[in-house]
Amino acid sequence: MVKQERAVRTRKSLIDAAAAVFAEEGYVPSSLATISKRAGVSSGALHFHFENKKALAQAVEEAATDVIHELVRLSGSASTSALQALVDATHRLVACLSDDIVVRAGFDLSAERALGADAGLVQTWQAWVEETLHRAEAEGHLAPGVSPDVAAAAVVAVTVGIEVLAGGDPQWLAERRIAGFWELLLPGLAPEHVLVSALPRSG
């Protein structure tokens, strides 16, 4: 049991170290030696858990995808409407990108297609944004003529753009940036009688 716990901890520390090294150096130039050293484990232990760098990158993206699933679940349950859930989820996403190196590296890997067409983090996010805007439409919370898919594309492009730009300047992850985006977008997105806060409704 203790042995199994240690294996779980080692695996997690390798994923964290890989995320940090990928985020700093980029996926392609990163070496397994740097990652095992960063994690404080032997090269043998790394190879026991991960066959190669691609397997490690897949584990990083999977761990990030788990965080995104949890994030959208929380946003959905805490919010009063689909549109508010979407606003809240984008705030949570930006906070995660700021705080969690695994989410950051997972987004980078997915956006740069380092793992090829199978990579799914951005697609997971995009699918949830589309589904949520279709729900908003069903709730009567989209202005007449607004296509949920067009709106989803704008939200996905903004969030991916913010993530990429934050690599050069962390100010892009400031809460006022995403709040400012929603203040601009909501008048065109929602009819006047629908009240949606550009700031998250709950922490």
Place this chain on the structure above:
Amino acid sequence: MVKQERAVRTRKSLIDAAAAVFAEEGYVPSSLATISKRAGVSSGALHFHFENKKALAQAVEEAATDVIHELVRLSGSASTSALQALVDATHRLVACLSDDIVVRAGFDLSAERALGADAGLVQTWQAWVEETLHRAEAEGHLAPGVSPDVAAAAVVAVTVGIEVLAGGDPQWLAERRIAGFWELLLPGLAPEHVLVSALPRSG
């Protein structure tokens, strides 16, 4: 004279080949051997023009920046207002990203910070977007309470996001995507009496 012309042509074919190889393989794994072969020139000729891969990447980004300067100049002169110039320029940018591999690679290099903090293509674009939205404000074409800098951040994030996502799916560069973004954004950005077309005013 003929010799000089040939040198200019060789330099251009090296920049085009480097852009294509960077766009396909990414900057870090690209080799000078692949680039010179692609350009149909000898390795010696490549080294006559460019000291190393970084110099070649800088030349790609400079060539792309020249295209962006010309693009914003054209948009400014053909449009009736600063806001329309901005809409037109984003359409032109998406068309360039679709047609011109040098612009695409230049944006990638700049967004991925492959050349470090000096790299300036995204910064050039961002500075022009900010300046144009400040002009729109001076023209009375921004809705009350809209900050030109917040709006500029949204426009820059969307364009960078579209460029990155287009690497996985070229559909992101379809004209309807950027037109759809403007249809959503303009109601929050401009007061009702200001007419701005979400489609470019001139080809």
